[in-house]
Amino acid sequence: MAAKPGSGAGEWARHWQYAELPDLDLLRARYVRHTFPRHSHEGYVFGTISRGVEDVGLPGGTVHAGPGTVVMINPEVPHTARAGVPEGWVYATLYPSAQVINDIAADTTSLRGTVGFSETSVVDPYAARLIGEVHRAAEEGNALAADTVLRVMVTRLLSRYGSALPAPAPRSAGARDAARARAVLEGRMAAPPTLEALAAELGTSPFALLRAFKKHYGMPPHAWLTDARVRAARRMLDAGTAPAQAAAEVGFTDQPHLNRHFTRIVGVPPGAYQRERARTYKTGPELPT
Incomplete structure (x- = not known):
């Protein structure tokens, strides 16, 4: 349904x-x-x-x-x-x-x-x-x-x-910093650093990193991280992980936090998403038109 x-x-x-x-x-x-x-x-x-x-x-x-x-x-x-x-x-x-x-x-x-x-x-x-x-x-x-x-x-x-x-064109220093920042965020998804700490770790300034990240990924690091967390949660839900556990493992505060961002980005709540993925053929009534 x-x-x-x-x-x-x-x-x-x-x-x-x-x-x-x-x-x-x-x-x-x-x-x-x-x-x-x-x-x-x-x-x-x-x-x-x-x-x-x-x-x-x-x-x-x-x-x-x-x-x-x-x-x-x-x-x-x-x-x-x-x-x-x-x-x-x-x-x-x-x-x-x-x-x-x-x-x-x-x-x-x-x-x-x-x-x-x-x-x-x-x-x-x-x-x-x-x-x-x-x-x-x-x-x-x-x-x-x-x-x-x-x-x-x-x-x-x-x-x-x-x-x-x-x-792809040869990477500028800003592009390299953006890629390194992305790798750090992917590796520390559940406990990411602040923008200031991330910039210091990469040897640049917060605003320089912010500009570079937005230029190369089309969104600021915090928005990219939310998107990445939802992607990671989707993979976990596909594998049968419960939504509450997926929320905790990817860094959302709790399941309602996951529900809010997941629904906004994917278009359906995580529970409904997981139920549909478990199906192998159509069941239930026709969707409205």
Whole structure:
């Protein structure tokens, strides 16, 4: 049964994984007052709106996505999302891993290396329909159709809007400090240092580190850490860890603290997320439309 985020009347969401396509997450939802804070994903995002408007905040500006639009976000690109109209938005989103997309690119296109999308929002009703068909096939337990339509959809988007991502430029001193700070925060997630202590450890100043981190990761260290904690909690929930234990191990004060940030970033509460991940096929009634 769909989880209700509880941030607005009429909101519902299902965030799940189809066992036959383990490197793909699916989210179908209606949000009205729910807002996604700045965060990023390890893999790609392909979303399409069936009703309403979603405002997606990206480094290049805000995308106003309505019906027939496909939003494409590359890995690790920070973004936000909120309703663009009072009635909110209804959408279906696919979150394939980087490996899935790059394998499809190698099999069906001439693109090589790490691929990405130069466009963040395109009006492509056919691709939008394919995203919905992947959801329907997965919900019906039709693995052959889900896998086939996913590949057709990704190939279409890659052939029209894809390109090989440029090789990373040599790291400046600021970039090296940002990367070192990220490694420290990853290693001390449950008990991170203050910005001042972190800067002193790296031999720089707090404001220099803050500027460098925001430049290279699109958000300040504390926001990045919250996102990283939620990612870590997701992996633990996938492995069967209880939400309260996951909260403690990744550094949240308690389970309500995890619940608040997890729901804001993932779109569903951790308990609902974990229950859906435990399923191997669709059960329960149809989601609203």
